[in-house]
Amino acid sequence: MRYTDAPARRDELLRRLSAEGYVSSSRVADELGVSEMTIRRDLRQLEAEGLARRVVGGASLPNLGHGRPxxxxxxxxxxxxxxxxxxxxxxxxxxxxxxxxxxxxxxxxxxxxxxxxxxxxxxxxxxxxxxxxxxxxxxxxxxxxxxxxxxxxxxxxxxxxxxxxxxxxxxxxxxxxxxxxxxxxxxxxxxxxxxxxxxxxxxxxxxxxxxxxxxxxxxxxxxxxxxxxxxxxxxxxxxxxxxxxxxxxxxxxxxxxxxxxxxxxxxxxx
Known part of the structure; x- marks a missing residue:
C-alpha cells in the first residue's frame, strides 16, 4: 500500500510509534512505498510538533518525562x-x-x-x-x-x-x-x-x-x-x-x- 498523502502517512507513522515505540526510517519507507527522504521529512515534522523524537535510523516516542539527565x-x-x-x-x-x-x-x-x-x-x-x-x-x-x-x-x-x-x-x-x-x-x-x-x-x-x-x-x-x-x-x-x-x-x-x-x-x- 502506498501512502502518497502526507497527513495519512504521518498518521500511520504515529500509529506505529504508539504500537512499537520506535520506527526505522528505511523499513517504514519500504513498507509504505515512499522514499526514505520522505519519511525523514515526516519525522522532522512530527518532532517539531512534539509527537516524535528522531534518533539514529528512525524515531521513537518522546521521552514523556522518563529521560532525566x-x-x-x-x-x-x-x-x-x-x-x-x-x-x-x-x-x-x-x-x-x-x-x-x-x-x-x-x-x-x-x-x-x-x-x-x-x-x-x-x-x-x-x-x-x-x-x-x-x-x-x-x-x-x-x-x-x-x-x-x-x-x-x-x-x-x-x-x-x-x-x-x-x-x-x-x-x-x-x-x-x-x-x-x-x-x-x-x-x-x-x-x-x-x-x-x-x-x-x-x-x-x-x-x-x-x-x-x-x-x-x-x-x-x-x-x-x-x-x-x-x-x-x-x-x-x-x-x-x-x-x-x-x-x-x-x-x-x-x-x-x-x-x-x-x-x-x-x-x-x-
Whole structure:
C-alpha cells in the first residue's frame, strides 16, 4: 500500500510509534512505498510538533518525562542503588565475564566486581570506572554516543556484544510491570536485548520506583531475565504481581533468601 498523502502517512507513522515505540526510517519507507527522504521529512515534522523524537535510523516516542539527565538520576536514590548492586554482587559468584548495561543502578558494580573479572560495557561511567582499576579486563563497546544514557549504541555496539560469550549480563530498565521490561530509548532497548542474548544468565536491577511504572518502549517480557533485584522500598503488591506471573524477584537485604532464590531459579555461573 502506498501512502502518497502526507497527513495519512504521518498518521500511520504515529500509529506505529504508539504500537512499537520506535520506527526505522528505511523499513517504514519500504513498507509504505515512499522514499526514505520522505519519511525523514515526516519525522522532522512530527518532532517539531512534539509527537516524535528522531534518533539514529528512525524515531521513537518522546521521552514523556522518563529521560532525566544521567547525573540527576545518579543521585536520586543513590543509597538504594548501591544496596541493589551489592545484592547483585552476591549472585555473581563464579562469573568471570560480566556485561554491564548502561544505567545508574548498574554502574556501581564496575567498582565492586572481583579482581580478574572481564567487564564488557557500552556505558561510559562503567568504562571509566574499569579503566581506573588495574585488576580487571575491560572490553569497551563503542558506537553512536547517547548523551541521555551516557552510553554507546547502534549497529557497531550490537555487533561487538554479539561476538562475546558472557557469563552474566546485568541490565537496567526504566520500568517493569506485568507486561515486561520497558525503557525510554529505542537504541538502548536493542542493546539490552543483545546483552541478554549473549549471556548465560541475565539479572535485572531496578529500584522500587521502577516497579509498576510506565515507559514507551518494550524491551521484552519478564522471561528475558532470570532474576530481578530491587530494594526494600518495593511495594508488596508490586512484588506479588511479578512473582505471581513467574518472575524471580530478590529484595536487597534479604541475603539468605536471595542466594536461595538464585539457586531455585537455576542460575549457574560456574
Amino acid at each position: 544521567f547525573d540527576e538520576r545518579a543521585v536520586t536514590g543513590s543509597g538504594e542503588k548501591h544496596t541493589i548492586a551489592e545484592a547483585c554482587l552476591q549472585l555473581l559468584d563464579g562469573a568471570v565475564t560480566v556485561a554491564l548495561d548502561a544505567g545508574t543502578t548498574v554502574a556501581p558494580l564496575a567498582g565492586m566486581l572481583p579482581a580478574g573479572s572481564t567487564i564488557i560495557s557500552h556505558s561510559v561511567p562503567v568504562i571509566q570506572a574499569a579503566i581506573a582499576r588495574d585488576d580487571v579486563e575491560l572490553v569497551a563497546v563503542g558506537g553512536v554516543y547517547q548523551n541521555e544514557t551516557r552510553s554507546f549504541a547502534g549497529s557497531a555496539a550490537r555487533r561487538t556484544i554479539a561476538d562475546y560469550s558472557v557469563d552474566v549480563a546485568v541490565l537496567s530498565a526504566t520500568a517493569v510491570d506485568r507486561s515486561g521490561i520497558l525503557c525510554a530509548n529505542a537504541l538502548d532497548a536493542e542493546l539490552k536485548q543483545e546483552l541478554a542474548r549473549a549471556a548465560r544468565t541475565t539479572v535485572l536491577l531496578v529500584d522500587h520506583s521502577k516497579l509498576g511504572a510506565r515507559a514507551p518502549i518494550r524491551v521484552g517480557g519478564l522471561d528475558l531475565v532470570d532474576i530481578i533485584v530491587t530494594d526494600a522500598g518495593a511495594d508488596p503488591d508490586d512484588l506479588r504481581v511479578l512473582r505471581e506471573i513467574g518472575a524471580t524477584v530478590v529484595v536487597a537485604g534479604e541475603t539468605v533468601d536471595a542466594l536461595s532464590t538464585a539457586g531455585d531459579a537455576g542460575v549457574d555461573v560456574s
